[in-house]
Amino acid sequence: MSQSVIAANNLVKHFAKRQSLVDRLRNKEVFNVPAIDGVNLELKKGETLGLVGESGCGKSTLGRTLVGLYTASQGSIELSGKEVGEARTLEERRTVQMVFQDPFSSLNPRMTVGEVLREALLFHSLATKENVDEKSKELLTLVGLPHDALKSYPRQFSGGQRQRIGIARALALQPKILIADEVVSALDVSVQASVVNLLMDLKRDLGLTMLFISHNIAVVRQVSDRIAVMYLGRIVEVGPTEQVFNNPSHPYTKLLLSSVPKMASGSQISSAPAGELQSIKSALVGCRFRSRCPVAVDACASIDPSLTLVEGTHQAACLLVK
Amino acid sequence: MSTPLISVQDLNVEIKTNRGLLKAIRGVSFDINGGDSIGIVGESGSGKSITLKAILGLLPNNAHVSSGKIFVAGTDISTLDKKARRALLSETAGMIFQDAIAALNPVITVGDQIAEVPRFRLGQSKSESRQTALKLMEQVGISDAESRFGLYPHQLSGGLRQRIAIAIALSGSPKILFCDEPTTALDVTIQAQVLRLLLELRKNSGLGIVFVTHDLAVVNEICDSIKVMYAGRFVEAGNVHTTFSTPTHPYTYSLLKAAPDPDEAVHRLFSISGEAPNLTAPVVGCPFAPRCFAADDHCLTAEPALLSIATSASACFKSSGHDTWAASDSKSGVK
Structure with missing residues (x-):
């Protein structure tokens, strides 16, 4: 059995809601929005875990907390079995790298591609001043960009090419774990495929472990070995991709999968009758999904289900899963 | 009418x-x-x-x-x-x-x-x-x-x-x-x-x-019906089901193949090389030709018009050979 390279233990991240002056004078209780709320997750060496869920469910927050952009409110993160402290060492920072959604705002418009890569390589002492250009060129070759890109600014590239620059920047630090946060969401279908293929090739060739965050279920199905479904800060279902797709066990996963528009002829989109979350606060007691759940029973209002085994390593957090 | x-x-x-x-x-x-x-x-x-x-x-x-x-x-x-x-x-x-x-x-x-x-x-x-x-x-x-x-x-x-x-x-x-x-x-x-x-x-x-x-x-x-647009023109038009099952323009064909299917994992997505043309420059030839797997020299010099074939319409010189595309598309399937 391969070991876990990154693990989250009971990870919690709250965002404090801004209080108005009136609320503060009234001494009103502060309500912290739990963006992620008790997430346990483990990534084994070389696997790709697809993380899906709707906007605001906390999937990006989870990615950003794992990479260290946010400090966790509670819980811990382990890298290769070793817990990371509040201030990560340089080595720990290098190990986990991230590629962002928006290829337009995640690159400094005033830095050439060469400067972007050089900064990362030199800061982490992965290259010397003498061989930094050579290393940068290697990285560009790796992501399929021409060498003369070094002297160009991000604005001179298309969305797909910028995303490749973002990938090169992340790979410059020779990370073990790559967190890809909605990397293809801003791209057209025709470009999306080439970026996804590139990521998969790199993952295989460099032995990377990847957390692939996306709301695009069709793409996640193509790239992931395992899939985790998030709802309101919790993982509600996790398991091998094919098992989750063929036998979705949590009602939310079922809703999500049936909502995806299909390419098959004669397909008729189905949708749950009711359903958008009204208030986060009221959902925090009992099962969080119950107000939208078509099969909720009385017990769902009081019992907060934890992940239980469905089959093999496939788990779902629903009282009705036996 | x-x-x-x-x-x-x-x-x-x-x-x-x-x-x-x-x-x-x-x-x-x-x-x-x-x-x-x-x-x-x-x-x-x-x-x-x-x-x-x-x-x-x-x-x-x-x-x-x-x-x-x-x-x-x-x-x-x-x-x-x-x-x-x-x-x-x-x-x-x-x-x-x-x-x-x-x-x-x-x-x-x-x-x-x-x-x-x-x-x-x-x-x-x-x-x-x-x-x-x-x-x-x-x-x-x-x-x-x-x-x-x-x-x-x-x-x-x-x-x-x-x-x-x-x-x-x-x-x-x-x-x-x-x-x-x-x-x-x-x-x-x-x-x-x-x-x-x-x-x-x-x-x-x-x-x-x-x-x-x-x-x-x-x-x-x-x-019910679909119009596929590329570089400011319709390149294919027809009934949705016919177009999806038998696309007659290489762009439509490539788009359909590149779209990840939520029902099936293929593990390697078909990708279209290159990028859409810059429309501030005059368009010479078929605008899709540089990215097309079926294009030949003629495609680079003349722009095809949207012509009806059977129930649909396609703007491609090569549309009559659409049933052979599955065999020839592999050369564009790089990276």
């Missing part, structure tokens, strides 16, 4: 940009009849949104229709004055946009925004228009319409906002609803609800739909 509700003939639109004149639409012609559901697909910059905006006279200031005619109910709208054009268009078509929060007025309650057209254009009294608005809200599936009438857009979720936008678009009782990527910003579960709503409106009231999107699967779910 009766006159189509909207007929677009050889439409050309130019946009002034810093980098020169961009030919955003280069000769687009099509008819929209009542009850049609047409999906227009293409990648960013292919001109699909601009087509809708040009028809409705919503082009930004730096863009203008350089040639071509738009007939609404048989009348050439360029011959009408502003007021008459607006009246004719508003009873023919409504439009919803991708970003509902930007399309709604943030300082007017959603109920008043829906009641605006009934009140000021249809001349209803304040209480009548309120009743009309409440009815419209129920029609678009907003439960508890009374209590939501007085809310502001920011107090509603994304799905509800898009429903409000649909209610506003329907308030002038148009025959056609123009939809410009209305579900792209929504979550997949909410997208499903909005698509269902559009399907129901079409079934129950015979509303025609023109749906612009980059998502082929969405077109498959809600449209």
Whole structure:
């Protein structure tokens, strides 16, 4: 059995809601929005875990907390079995790298591609001043960009090419774990495929472990070995991709999968009758999904289900899963 | 045959940009009849949104229709004055946009925004228009319409906002609803609800739909016919099912192969090499030729016109050989 390279233990991240002056004078209780709320997750060496869920469910927050952009409110993160402290060492920072959604705002418009890569390589002492250009060129070759890109600014590239620059920047630090946060969401279908293929090739060739965050279920199905479904800060279902797709066990996963528009002829989109979350606060007691759940029973209002085994390593957090 | 509700003939639109004149639409012609559901697909910059905006006279200031005619109910709208054009268009078509929060007025309650057209254009009294608005809200599936009438857009979720936008678009009782990527910003579960709503409106009231999107699967779910746009032109048009099963333009073929299928994992996606052409430069030859697996020298020199073949139409010199593409596409499947 391969070991876990990154693990989250009971990870919690709250965002404090801004209080108005009136609320503060009234001494009103502060309500912290739990963006992620008790997430346990483990990534084994070389696997790709697809993380899906709707906007605001906390999937990006989870990615950003794992990479260290946010400090966790509670819980811990382990890298290769070793817990990371509040201030990560340089080595720990290098190990986990991230590629962002928006290829337009995640690159400094005033830095050439060469400067972007050089900064990362030199800061982490992965290259010397003498061989930094050579290393940068290697990285560009790796992501399929021409060498003369070094002297160009991000604005001179298309969305797909910028995303490749973002990938090169992340790979410059020779990370073990790559967190890809909605990397293809801003791209057209025709470009999306080439970026996804590139990521998969790199993952295989460099032995990377990847957390692939996306709301695009069709793409996640193509790239992931395992899939985790998030709802309101919790993982509600996790398991091998094919098992989750063929036998979705949590009602939310079922809703999500049936909502995806299909390419098959004669397909008729189905949708749950009711359903958008009204208030986060009221959902925090009992099962969080119950107000939208078509099969909720009385017990769902009081019992907060934890992940239980469905089959093999496939788990779902629903009282009705036996 | 009766006159189509909207007929677009050889439409050309130019946009002034810093980098020169961009030919955003280069000769687009099509008819929209009542009850049609047409999906227009293409990648960013292919001109699909601009087509809708040009028809409705919503082009930004730096863009203008350089040639071509738009007939609404048989009348050439360029011959009408502003007021008459607006009246004719508003009873023919409504439009919803991708970003509902930007399309709604943030300082007017959603109920008043829906009641605006009934009140000021249809001349209803304040209480009548309120009743009309409440009815419209129920029609678009907003439960508890009374209590939501007085809310502001920011107090509603994304799905509800898009429903409000649909209610506003329907308030002038148009025959056609123009939809410009209305579900792209929504979550997949909410997208499903909005698509269902559009399907129901079409079934129950015979509303025609023109749906612009980059998502082929969405077109498959809600449209009967499809027009594939590339570099400001339609390159393929036809029935959705026929087009999806036997595409006759290499671009359509490639798009269909590149779209990840939620029902099946292939582990390696088909990708289209290269990028869409820059339309500020003159187009020589077929604009898709540099990315095409079937292109030859002829394709680089002449631009094919959209020609009918059997039930569909394709703008490709090679379309007759479409059944052999599966064997020859591999050379473009690099990276």
